[in-house]
Amino acid sequence: MKTQPDSHPAAARRILEDAAVKPTRARLALLGLLLREHTPLLHEEIHARLKPSGINRVTLYRALQCFVDAGIVHRIEAGDRLWRFAVCHGIHRGHCHPHFTCRICGRVECLSQCIMPVVESGIPGYQIEEQELYLRGICASCAS
Ligand SMILES: [Zn+2]
Numbered sequence: 001m002k003t004q005p006d007s008h009p010a011a012a013r014r015i016l017e018d019a020a021v022k023p024t025r026a027r028l029a030l031l032g033l034l035l036r037e038h039t040p041l042l043h044e045e046i047h048a049r050l051k052p053s054g055i056n057r058v059t060l061y062r063a064l065q066c067f068v069d070a071g072i073v074h075r076i077e078a079g080d081r082l083w084r085f086a087v088c089h090g091i092h093r094g095h096c097h098p099h100f101t102c103r104i105c106g107r108v109e110c111l112s113q114c115i116m117p118v119v120e121s122g123i124p125g126y127q128i129e130e131q132e133l134y135l136r137g138i139c140a141s142c143a144s
């Protein structure tokens with residue numbers, strides 16, 4: 001696992017500019033890390049990996065919140081009461097894809113390629129603002 005904080009500097013900078021978020025050093029390092037990772041990360045895991053770049057917890061917390069508000073990152077709570085954070089890829093921002101938890105290794109993944117049907121409430125006056133789908137099973141590496 002690489003630990004240098006800025007191996008995706010151009011991509012991270014472009015995403016921040018598109019979202020009109022000021023590209024501070026901490027935000028670039030955080031977004032670079034999340035872009036490199038293919039699994040959603042816990043706050044603790046992000047903090048540990050960004051430690052070499054000297055980003056403190058408060059700065060990290062604020063940067064994550066800023067990314068969530070800007071729609072760059074989404075939060076996932078897969079039933080263990082722990083928030084994980086992942087970059088929102090492509091046009092399906094937010095929670096418009098299912099999340100998968102492996103019951104053997106406990107890994108949580110974004111199933112970004114799996115498009116969820118949009119659920120209608122069917123009840124007059126009810127507007128659905130968010131929909132989440134959590135799937136559990138066995139991941140490819142645990143199955144092999
Ligand atoms: Zn697994």
Ligand SMILES: [Zn+2]
Nearest residue numbers: 074086110111
């Ligand atoms: Zn996701």
